[in-house]
Amino acid sequence: MSEPTPVILEEFLKLHPADLADRLQRMELDDAQGVLLSLPRRKAAAGLSEMEFEKAEELLESLTDEQLIGFLPELPHNEIADLLGLLTLGRQRQLLDRLPPEHAQGIRSLLAYSEDSAGGIMTDRFIAIHGDQTVQACMDLLRRRGGTEREDVSYLYVVDRAHKLTGVVPIRELVFAQPDRLIADLMRRDVAFVRVDDDQEEIARRFEHYHYLGLPVLDRHGRLVGIVKATDALEIAREEATEDMQLMVGLSGEERALTPWNKALGRRLPWLYVNLATAFLAAFVVGLFESTIASWTALAIFLPIVAGQGGNAGMQTLTVIIRDMALGELTPGDGRKALIKEAVLGVVNGIAIGIVVGLIGWWWKDSPELGLVAGAAMVLNQIAAALSGVLIPFGLKWFKVDPAMASSIFLTTVTDVAGFFFFLGLGALALKHFVN
Amino acid sequence: MSEPTPVILEEFLKLHPADLADRLQRMELDDAQGVLLSLPRRKAAAGLSEMEFEKAEELLESLTDEQLIGFLPELPHNEIADLLGLLTLGRQRQLLDRLPPEHAQGIRSLLAYSEDSAGGIMTDRFIAIHGDQTVQACMDLLRRRGGTEREDVSYLYVVDRAHKLTGVVPIRELVFAQPDRLIADLMRRDVAFVRVDDDQEEIARRFEHYHYLGLPVLDRHGRLVGIVKATDALEIAREEATEDMQLMVGLSGEERALTPWNKALGRRLPWLYVNLATAFLAAFVVGLFESTIASWTALAIFLPIVAGQGGNAGMQTLTVIIRDMALGELTPGDGRKALIKEAVLGVVNGIAIGIVVGLIGWWWKDSPELGLVAGAAMVLNQIAAALSGVLIPFGLKWFKVDPAMASSIFLTTVTDVAGFFFFLGLGALALKHFVN
Numbered sequence: 001m002s003e004p005t006p007v008i009l010e011e012f013l014k015l016h017p018a019d020l021a022d023r024l025q026r027m028e029l030d031d032a033q034g035v036l037l038s039l040p041r042r043k044a045a046a047g048l049s050e051m052e053f054e055k056a057e058e059l060l061e062s063l064t065d066e067q068l069i070g071f072l073p074e075l076p077h078n079e080i081a082d083l084l085g086l087l088t089l090g091r092q093r094q095l096l097d098r099l100p101p102e103h104a105q106g107i108r109s110l111l112a113y114s115e116d117s118a119g120g121i122m123t124d125r126f127i128a129i130h131g132d133q134t135v136q137a138c139m140d141l142l143r144r145r146g147g148t149e150r151e152d153v154s155y156l157y158v159v160d161r162a163h164k165l166t167g168v169v170p171i172r173e174l175v176f177a178q179p180d181r182l183i184a185d186l187m188r189r190d191v192a193f194v195r196v197d198d199d200q201e202e203i204a205r206r207f208e209h210y211h212y213l214g215l216p217v218l219d220r221h222g223r224l225v226g227i228v229k230a231t232d233a234l235e236i237a238r239e240e241a242t243e244d245m246q247l248m249v250g251l252s253g254e255e256r257a258l259t260p261w262n263k264a265l266g267r268r269l270p271w272l273y274v275n276l277a278t279a280f281l282a283a284f285v286v287g288l289f290e291s292t293i294a295s296w297t298a299l300a301i302f303l304p305i306v307a308g309q310g311g312n313a314g315m316q317t318l319t320v321i322i323r324d325m326a327l328g329e330l331t332p333g334d335g336r337k338a339l340i341k342e343a344v345l346g347v348v349n350g351i352a353i354g355i356v357v358g359l360i361g362w363w364w365k366d367s368p369e370l371g372l373v374a375g376a377a378m379v380l381n382q383i384a385a386a387l388s389g390v391l392i393p394f395g396l397k398w399f400k401v402d403p404a405m406a407s408s409i410f411l412t413t414v415t416d417v418a419g420f421f422f423f424l425g426l427g428a429l430a431l432k433h434f435v436n
Numbered sequence: 437m438s439e440p441t442p443v444i445l446e447e448f449l450k451l452h453p454a455d456l457a458d459r460l461q462r463m464e465l466d467d468a469q470g471v472l473l474s475l476p477r478r479k480a481a482a483g484l485s486e487m488e489f490e491k492a493e494e495l496l497e498s499l500t501d502e503q504l505i506g507f508l509p510e511l512p513h514n515e516i517a518d519l520l521g522l523l524t525l526g527r528q529r530q531l532l533d534r535l536p537p538e539h540a541q542g543i544r545s546l547l548a549y550s551e552d553s554a555g556g557i558m559t560d561r562f563i564a565i566h567g568d569q570t571v572q573a574c575m576d577l578l579r580r581r582g583g584t585e586r587e588d589v590s591y592l593y594v595v596d597r598a599h600k601l602t603g604v605v606p607i608r609e610l611v612f613a614q615p616d617r618l619i620a621d622l623m624r625r626d627v628a629f630v631r632v633d634d635d636q637e638e639i640a641r642r643f644e645h646y647h648y649l650g651l652p653v654l655d656r657h658g659r660l661v662g663i664v665k666a667t668d669a670l671e672i673a674r675e676e677a678t679e680d681m682q683l684m685v686g687l688s689g690e691e692r693a694l695t696p697w698n699k700a701l702g703r704r705l706p707w708l709y710v711n712l713a714t715a716f717l718a719a720f721v722v723g724l725f726e727s728t729i730a731s732w733t734a735l736a737i738f739l740p741i742v743a744g745q746g747g748n749a750g751m752q753t754l755t756v757i758i759r760d761m762a763l764g765e766l767t768p769g770d771g772r773k774a775l776i777k778e779a780v781l782g783v784v785n786g787i788a789i790g791i792v793v794g795l796i797g798w799w800w801k802d803s804p805e806l807g808l809v810a811g812a813a814m815v816l817n818q819i820a821a822a823l824s825g826v827l828i829p830f831g832l833k834w835f836k837v838d839p840a841m842a843s844s845i846f847l848t849t850v851t852d853v854a855g856f857f858f859f860l861g862l863g864a865l866a867l868k869h870f871v872n
Contacts, residue, residue, distance in 0.1 A: 018645050142611050154590060154608075171608055172590075175578050208674065209454050211667055231647055234670035238644065241677035242759045248681075249751040257760040257774040261781045268752050268781070269788055272745065276789060279744035280796070287737045293729070300736040301723045304852055307743055308715035309708065312845060315685040316704050323678045324693040329458075338693040345697045345704070352705055353712060360716070409748060416740055 003034050012039060021050035024059070033062055036071075045074035049083065052256070054263075057086040065091075069098050077103065078123045078226075081110035109225075118203055119196040121236065122217045122226030128159045131166060131184030135177045142174075154213050155227075158187045163223045165216055167191060193218050196225055203228060204237035205328040244326050247404035248318070250275065275409045282307075282416035289424035292431055298365045299427045302357075302374050306423045309353055310381040310415030317342050317389025318411050322404050325393060339390045346386030350379035369430045377423035384418035385411075439470050448475060457486035460495070469498055472507075481510035485519065490695065493522040501527075505534050513539065514559045514662075517546035545661075554639055555632040557672065558653045558662030564595045567602060567620030571613045578610075590649050591663075594623045599659045601652055603627060629654050632661055639664060640673035641764040680762050683840035684754070686711065711845045718743075718852035725860035728867055734801045735863045738810050741793060742859045746817040746851030749785055753778050753825025754847050758840050761829060775826045782822030786815035805866045813859035820854035821847075 004012070012020060012035055020039075024032045024047055036044045036059065048056060048071060060068065060083060072080050072095070080099075084092045084107065092111070096104045106124050113119025127145075129138055138156065156174070158167040167187030177186055193216045194203055206212070207230055215233075217226040239254075246255065250271025255264055286293075286303065293300050321338060324330045330338070358375025362368050392410050393403035440448070448456060448471055460468045460483055472480045472495065484492060484507060496504065496519060508516050508531070516535075520528045520543065528547070532540045542560050549555025563581075565574055574592065592610065594603040603623030613622055629652045630639050642648070643666055651669075653662040675690075682691065686707025691700055722729075722739065729736050757774060760766045766774070794811025798804050828846050829839035 016646060018647070139611055142608075143613070145612070171611060172578075175575055175607060175611060176581070177579070207667075208671060210452060211454070213667065230667050231643075231649065231670060234667060234674065235644060238670065238674045238677055241674055241681070242762075245677070245681045245684075245759065246755050249755050250748060251752050251755060255756050257757055257766055258770060258777070259756075261777045261784070264756075264777070264781055265784055268749070269785055271752070272749055272785060272789060273792070275744060275748040276741070276792065279741040282740040282744065283737050286740060290733050290737065293736050294733040297726050297730040297733075300729045300733075300739065301719050301726065303736065303739050304718040304722060304743060304856065305712070305715040307740060308711060308718065308848060308852065311747070311848070312686065312711040313704070313708055315844065316687050316707070319682050319685050319687060320691050320695075320700075321693055323681065326678075330693055334694060341694070341697045341700070345700055348697070348701055349705055349708060353708060356709070356712065408751065412744060412747070416744065420740065 004031070004038055009035070009038050013043065015047075017043070017046035018050045020047035021052075024048075025051055025055045029058055029062055032059055036063075037067065041071050042074045045071040049075050049079040053082075053086055054259070056083060060086055065095060065098065068095060073099065073103055076123055076125055077106040078110055078121075078125075081107050084111060085115065113196060116200045117196065118194045118198045118200070118217045118228055119226070121200050121203070121232055122196075122228045123232075124226045126155075126157055126216075126224070126227045128157045128163070128224060129169075129183055130160070131158050131182065131187065133183050134179065135174055135181050135183065135186065136179035138174060138183060139179070156183075157216055157224055157227070158183055159224055162221075165191060165193065165218060165222065165224045168216070191216065194228060196220075200233075200236050201240055202328075204233045204240060207233035208237050208327065240326060244322055244402075244404040247402060247406065248322065248408045250406045250409050271406055271409065274406060275412075278409060278413035279416070281413055282420055285417050285420045286424065289420075289428055292424055292428040296427060296431055298367065298370055299373075299424060301365075302361065302370075302423065303420065305357060305374070306377060306381055306419040307412075307416050309357075309378060310385045310419040311412045313346070313349055313382050314385035314389045314411045314415045315408060317345075317386050318393060318407055321390055321393045322407065325397065325403050335390070335394055339387065342386035342390050343383065346383035347379070349386075350382030353382060354378035369434050373423065373426045373430050377419065377426055380422040381415065381419040384422075385415045388414040388418075440467070440474055445471070445474055449479065451483075453479070453482035454486045456483035457488075460484075461487055461491045465494055465498055468495055472499075473503065477507050478510045481507040485511050485515040488692065489518075489522055490699075492519065496522055501531060501534065504531060509535065509539055512559055512561055513542040514546055514557075514561075517543050520547060521551065549632060552636045553632065554630045554634045554636070554653045554664055555662070557636050557639070557668055558632075558664045559668075560662045562591075562593055562652075562660070562663045564593045564599070564660060565605075565619055566596070567594050567618065567623065569619050570615065571610055571617050571619065571622065572615035574610060574619060575615070578607075592619075593652055593660055593663070594619055595660055598657075601627060601629065601654060601658065601660045604652070627652065630664060632656075636669075636672050637676055637762075638764075640669045640676060643669035644673050644763065676762060680758055680838075680840040683838060683842065684758065684844045686842045686845050707842055707845065710842060711848075714845060714849035715852070717849055718856055721853050721856045722860065725856075725864055728860055728864040732863060732867055734803065734806055735809075735860060737801075738793075738797065738806075738859065739856065741810070742813060742817055742855040743848075743852050745789055745793075745814060746821045746855040747848045749782070749818050750821035750825045750847045750851045751844060753781075753822050754829060754843055757826055757829045758843065761833065761839050771826070771830055775823065778822040778826050779819065782819035783815070785822075786818030789818060790814035805870050809859065809862045809866050813855065813862050816858040817851065817855040820858075821851045824850040824854075 084095060096108060154171055156169045156171055157165060160166050167189045168191045169183060169187045173186060196217050196219050213230045215228050216224055217228060219225045252267050255267060354375040357378045358371040361374040362371030388411055392407050396405055396407060397403045520531060532544060590607055592605045592607055593601060596602050603625045604627045605619060605623045609622060628648060632653050632655050649666045651664050652660055653664060655661045688703050691703060790811040793814045794807040797810040798807030824847055828843050832841055832843060833839045
């Protein structure tokens with residue numbers, strides 16, 4: 001561990017936790033550790049909780065239990081649970097046993113939920129009140145808690161004696177309301193909520209669609225156990241969007257530009273092998289026409305154009321479909337409509353591109369036959385690309401796989417195989433009947 | 437216009453505005469118009485403001501000024517401005533002249549800002565107070581406004597007599613505070629803010645990074661003119677992410693699965709032509725080796741594998757880089773580090789894939805020379821793919837173009853051209869020295 005100089009430390013002290021985390025992530029483990037242990041606990045903890053999980057994990061593992069117990073209680077339970085979730089079960093238990101019992105219990109319940117569920121993304125910091133309290137009594141309560149309650153609070157949740165949710169009051173309405181009114185008269189009873197096991201992606205979609213500011217999380221018995229905040233849900237929506245982008249091209253797990261190459265390798269290479277297997281399928285199709293190519297080499301020159309145009313058009317379709325699926329904007333009936341739209345586009349694009357390719361083919365190799373074959377193949381290829389751009393994500397979904405998963409790999413397989421088959425097949429036919 | 441039956445209308449009345457918008461979007465224009473005009477104004481306006489702009493535009497254009505003037509004042513100014521922004525300038529002016537002057541002025545100032553700027557995404561509904569007021573006085577003020585102020589309010593903004601921002605008080609702190617305290621003692625003076633001209637993408641990044649709940653928007657003179665809310669900023673971040681995904685494959689403008697094919701065509705076909713031009717570059721490279729292929733046709737069979745592997749590996753790199761660029765997580769120094777990482781990955785991936793391709797090539801065509809050429813070309817191609825995956829987005833950025841813009845088209849051009857050149861070049865060499 002290397003200690004930072006006072007000047008550097010001074011600089012770190014002034015940083016926003018998110019910026020502190022950025023700096024820590026870019027430092028050698030030793031130096032990051034040194035900075036963390038020299039900062040005030042609260043600052044260090046805030047910085048740690050803003051770090052990317054991969055880097056935070058390394059740092060946490062390098063710290064002693066003693067040191068961790070120093071920071072952790074400064075954070076809200078859900079953030080402690082997120083950090084503990086990076087450690088081995090054994091070490092988790094060890095640390096939980098040393099945390100103050102009132103914290104440990106809350107963190108243990110949060111750790112029990114799946115990371116991708118409402119339980120995994122909710123906070124257990126919320127204010128629950130009863131319907132028979134007056135506005136004034138609530139305000140007094142809040143005022144007394146004012147010093148300790150640092151969390152952002154937009155809503156008060158109204159529960160009955162069994163802690164079941166009965167209503168909600170936006171905190172701003174307390175401010176606007178007459179002091180002697182009863183909470184029960186003020187509260188909205190028709191409260192949107194999520195269940196503790198609900199999937200985070202679905203929750204994120206609901207926040208995007210309905211613009212909620214926060215949603216209460218209920219357990220199986222209807223008891224209030226936490227809240228999901230809009231900012232957290234919307235950041236998940238953003239992460240899911242970029243994850244889709246990565247999944248499409250065969251990148252599993254969140255990879256960043258500076259993720260070490262050896263970690264990236266394990267995530268990329270398997271998909272490249274999948275791609276290789278599918279590329280051999282395309283090569284096999286070309287192989288079927290080896291003798292055709294041997295007698296008409298100009299055909300080989302057009303292979304990249306067939307593959308390139310099919311792949312690009314298919315990716316356009318695929319991207320549009322996956323985006324709408326991710327946003328939950330596609331009803332079952334929409335799939336058929338989208339298929340028709342894409343088929344029409346495929347025909348029109350195909351004709352528009354086929355004519356150009358045909359004319360260039362004719363002119364370049366002075367062969368009207370080549371132009372005709374290339375042009376016609378382009379039309380068929382564009383239609384195949386459009387259809388597979390719709391059918392592949394729907395197919396993956398039907399198999400209960402994320403529709404984005406490696407979809408570009410499957411797509412280019414279809415466009416290559418179909419494209420080469422149409423093009424070389426037509427070439428073989430032309431060769432038999434017209435050429436020479 | 438067709439009038440909805442009372443039963444259907446009943447059903448629409450119960451819908452959340454976001455769901456109402458979904459339904460309206462899926463209806464024929466006539467029917468949508470009928471529903472809209474039969475609903476209570478407030479409901480109709482809320483539904484209209486939730487619709488996708490393309491569909492909303494059609495609907496707005498089909499309504500008379502009279503009808504629009506009926507709905508519009510039910511919405512907050514920023515939403516009215518967004519809707520008016522869809523109409524021609526002439527019609528905008530016409531409608532603004534007929535709106536109550538106190539609304540018209542606010543909307544006019546909002547319309548003056550660029551859509552992508554802070555001014556374009558902010559709301560002008562905020563509560564400004566003075567530092568010399570007491571907590572009690574503020575609460576009384578809020579209470580009096582309670583009935584009319586329906587907007588979500590999380591912060592009170594403290595301004596001086598010139599309306600310059602001097603501080604901010606979270607509304608929940610008013611609740612927690614002693615009634616006789618002065619706002620000036622309570623407020624935070626170190627307020628983060630944005631300028632009215634700041635770009636929405638940059639603002640979205642700041643919300644993601646710092647987890648703000650809202651940011652005040654200041655004009656050139658430091659006067660408070662609006663606020664940007666976290667939910668709006670984070671939805672923009674999400675939209676930008678999906679937009680990047682679309683831009684990468686050559687889709688300009690937000691296209692949805694159900695965007696009519698004729699609108700989609702104009703956005704997709706130009707990029708397909710760009711792709712065609714670049715595909716001809718690759719074809720030209722293949723053409724350089726026509727005689728090589730004529731004497732060694734097996735080479736043609738491996739062209740799809742060269743193109744496929746290069747394209748997929750390059751897309752993996754490209755996607756990682758564009759994601760980090762979009763999130764503003766790449767400092768200038770990171771570019772060099774990323775390049776080195778990708779170069780290493782390219783070599784390792786290349787060797788791992790090259791060996792497999794080489795062995796299959798040898799076995800399939802019973803030609804160790806083919807295996808050697810294909811394997812070696814694969815290594816070089818993977819390195820080229822890795823480097824261009826980094827250099828293309830950085831290059832686009834350097835030219836002040838969105839780094840995502842059609843980047844997959846440029847990338848596959850490089851991987852095709854380089855891949856074919858390496859592969860066929862090595863093939864030509866091998867043909868000259870070893871084969872036959």
